Amino acid sequence: MMSRKNLLLALSAALVYLFLYLPLVIVVVFSFNDSRLNAEWVGFTWKWYGKLLENQEMLTAAMNSLIIASVSAGIATILGTLAGIAMHQYRLRLLQILVLAPIAMPEILMGVSLLVLFIMVNMTLGLISIMLAHITFCIGFVALAVQARISSLDPALIEAARDLGATPWQCFREITLPLLMPGILAGALMAFTLSIDDFVITFFTAGVGSSTLPLQIYSMVKIAVTPEVNAVSTLLMLVTLVVITVASRLSPAIFRGE
Amino acid sequence: MLKTVQGKAWSKYLLSLPPMAYLLIFFAAPTLIMLFASFRYSGEYGGLAPWLVQDGGQWTLDLTLENWQRLFGTDIYLRLFVKSIGYAVSTTVICMVMAYPLALMIARSGRKSRDLLLLLVILPFWSNFLVRIYAWMIIFSPMGALTRILNGTLDFFGLGPVTLMYSPPAMIVCLVYVHLPFMVLPLYANLEKHDPYLLDAAQDLGAGRWRRFWLITWPLSLPGITAGSILVFIPVLGMFAIPDLLGGTDGIMIGNVIKQQFMESRDWPFGSVLSMVLTVAAVAVVLLGSRMSRQRAGRGG
Numbered sequence: 135m136m137s138r139k140n141l142l143l144a145l146s147a148a149l150v151y152l153f154l155y156l157p158l159v160i161v162v163v164f165s166f167n168d169s170r171l172n173a174e175w176v177g178f179t180w181k182w183y184g185k186l187l188e189n190q191e192m193l194t195a196a197m198n199s200l201i202i203a204s205v206s207a208g209i210a211t212i213l214g215t216l217a218g219i220a221m222h223q224y225r226l227r228l229l230q231i232l233v234l235a236p237i238a239m240p241e242i243l244m245g246v247s248l249l250v251l252f253i254m255v256n257m258t259l260g261l262i263s264i265m266l267a268h269i270t271f272c273i274g275f276v277a278l279a280v281q282a283r284i285s286s287l288d289p290a291l292i293e294a295a296r297d298l299g300a301t302p303w304q305c306f307r308e309i310t311l312p313l314l315m316p317g318i319l320a321g322a323l324m325a326f327t328l329s330i331d332d333f334v335i336t337f338f339t340a341g342v343g344s345s346t347l348p349l350q351i352y353s354m355v356k357i358a359v360t361p362e363v364n365a366v367s368t369l370l371m372l373v374t375l376v377v378i379t380v381a382s383r384l385s386p387a388i389f390r391g392e
Numbered sequence: 393m394l395k396t397v398q399g400k401a402w403s404k405y406l407l408s409l410p411p412m413a414y415l416l417i418f419f420a421a422p423t424l425i426m427l428f429a430s431f432r433y434s435g436e437y438g439g440l441a442p443w444l445v446q447d448g449g450q451w452t453l454d455l456t457l458e459n460w461q462r463l464f465g466t467d468i469y470l471r472l473f474v475k476s477i478g479y480a481v482s483t484t485v486i487c488m489v490m491a492y493p494l495a496l497m498i499a500r501s502g503r504k505s506r507d508l509l510l511l512l513v514i515l516p517f518w519s520n521f522l523v524r525i526y527a528w529m530i531i532f533s534p535m536g537a538l539t540r541i542l543n544g545t546l547d548f549f550g551l552g553p554v555t556l557m558y559s560p561p562a563m564i565v566c567l568v569y570v571h572l573p574f575m576v577l578p579l580y581a582n583l584e585k586h587d588p589y590l591l592d593a594a595q596d597l598g599a600g601r602w603r604r605f606w607l608i609t610w611p612l613s614l615p616g617i618t619a620g621s622i623l624v625f626i627p628v629l630g631m632f633a634i635p636d637l638l639g640g641t642d643g644i645m646i647g648n649v650i651k652q653q654f655m656e657s658r659d660w661p662f663g664s665v666l667s668m669v670l671t672v673a674a675v676a677v678v679l680l681g682s683r684m685s686r687q688r689a690g691r692g693g
Contacts, residue, residue, distance in 0.1 A: 139601055140500075143493050143497045143500075144497060146493040146494070146497075147493055147494045147497035147498075150490050150491075150493070150494045150572075151494075153490070153572075154512075154513070154516045154569075154572065155516065157524065157527030157528060157530075157531060157569065158516055158519060158523075158524070158527055160530055160531065161523060161526065161530065164530065171535055172530045172533065172535075172536070173533070173535040173536055173537070174537075213410055213411040213414055214411065216407050216408070216410055216411050217407075217411035219407055220404070220407040220408035220411070223404075223407070224404055224407075224408065226408055226412075228412065229408050229411070232411075232412060232415035232416065232420065233411070233415065235419065236415070236419050238626065238674070238678055239626070239630075239671070240629060240630020240631075240647070240670060240674055241627070241630065242631075242632055242647050242650055242651065242667075242670075243423075243630065243670060243671055243674075246426070246654050246663060246664075246667055247422035247425065247426045247667070248422050249654060250422060250425055250426055250429055250440075250660065250664070251418070251421065251422040251425055253439060253440075254425060254440075266418060267418070269418070270414070270415065270418040270419055273411055273414065273415065277411070302403075331518075331520045331521060332521075333520075333521050333522050333633060334521075334632070334633065338654065338655075347520075348520060348521070348522050351520075351522045351523070351526065355522070355525075355526050355637060356637070359526070359529055359530060359533055363526060367520065367523040367526060370519075370520050370523060371519045371520065374518050374519055374520065375515065375519075378514075378515065382511060
């Protein structure tokens with residue numbers, strides 16, 4: 135049985151969910167619409183997805199996005215795991231600030247300051263500069279995921295291993311690392327999604343020659359709203375959905391805003 | 393506390409040095425370089441002019457306060473900042489109003505449904521940023537159903553047609569849409585910890601529904617609101633993509649002007665000045681927020 139107040143609460147919550155999902159549903163639905171205009175339902179078609187496969191620029195951008203996200207997530211996972219362990223174990227104020235500040239600052243600041251740095255050292259902007267930038271903002275997210283995992287572990291496990299005569303290195307390799315794995319993997323998947331989705335920082339560090347999927351979408355929507363954008367958006371959402379669902383299974387805690 | 397690596401002083405450096413070095417080079421150094429750039433001259437073809445020039449065999453520093461004087465010399469930029477803060481405050485307040493019932497509903501629902509309800513809040517947040525903006529471009533487009541229904545209704549009352557696209561309201565709707573989960577999550581984390589017995593006790597003592605909310609739930613949730621507000625306010629303050637795509641000429645924010653200085657007019661020193669002001673504003677908000685939550689913690693509230 136529901137009281138009037140609870141009903142009101144449930145109703146307003148339902149409206150917020152509608153607000154969250156309706157726009158995305160519209161994007162997906164119109165990606166199958168047989169009309170150039172995103173206005174009225176005309177009929178079902180796959181043709182916008184077919185057009186994507188013929189769009190060479192889009193394919194190159196997708197390839198770039200995948201390469202950048204894989205490399206950035208890989209390196210950020212290593213650095214972020216080290217940072218997460220160090221932050222848990224020692225009181226390192228500087229490290230803490232360095233890890234958390236990039237997450238707290240508006241993205242545009244990291245974008246323009248890295249642009250100034252890269253130009254100052256005469257670096258050609260391209261895939262490498264984008265990767266260096268993506269690693270920078272991914273480290274913090276991995277570190278937080280790893281830290282959340284360590285906090286949930288039982289210290290007695292390590293003590294027991296030590297008492298049984300394991301060396302510190304054995305202890306780390308055989309006990310700590312496997313226990314941390316779900317946190318590390320969740321962090322890696324988060325880093326991958328953040329990288330493949332990033333627009334702002336990529337926008338400033340990409341230069342002229344190299345495009346990524348979000349940059350490609352940006353230049354397309356700047357000109358016009360077309361169903362091809364709906365199709366690529368739908369595919370991108372699908373990738374993110376799968377990756378994030380897997381990550382949230384691995385480490386539920388970090389997805390609860392804890 | 394779990395000691396992951398036992399003893400050994402060097403393990404501290406082995407662990408912390410690589411990430412620390414990386415972030416010093418790619419986060420701390422660029423910020424300082426930008427501070428420095430704000431005192432330099434613009435290069436002939438954009439970018440930056442050399443800061444050290446040789447003048448008759450003698451090296452001299454070629455720095456200037458010009459860029460900062462330009463900031464304070466007119467009220468254009470002050471007005472721009474005030475406008476951006478206004479948009480950021482509106483977005484934060486609307487997010488709060490929308491997030492509160494949702495977070496409360498999730499916090500008061502059963503353990504099993506909570507995880508699912510939370511996941512449903514987070515999922516759209518993980519879909520691509522530009523896709524989420526694009527969705528609103530479709531909704532607000534002049535040919536879209538919303539605009540046509542609205543104008544049909546207005547026409548019925550003899551009022552002229554309106555355009556939704558490229559206007560500050562359209563921009564604010566999208567800003568709220570993109571940042572709403574940042575408000576819901578910390579608010580939920582806070583509300584979930586409230587002791588239900590407090591509300592029961594208040595009810596037993598005769599407090600009505602709204603009184604219970606204003607005297608118990610609301611004050612206890614202030615730390616959650618503070619955290620959520622910081623998480624919404626800061627990214628919105630530095631936003632450029634949403635005003636760019638949806639805001640039109642009225643919806644210009646500080647981020648748009650920074651982007652313009654670096655990518656279009658290529659006046660990097662002045663772009664650096666604006667970026668430094670934005671940095672200071674963001675740091676000030678973070679410090680203010682953490683101070684507020686410390687004070688509350690100190691009062692034991």
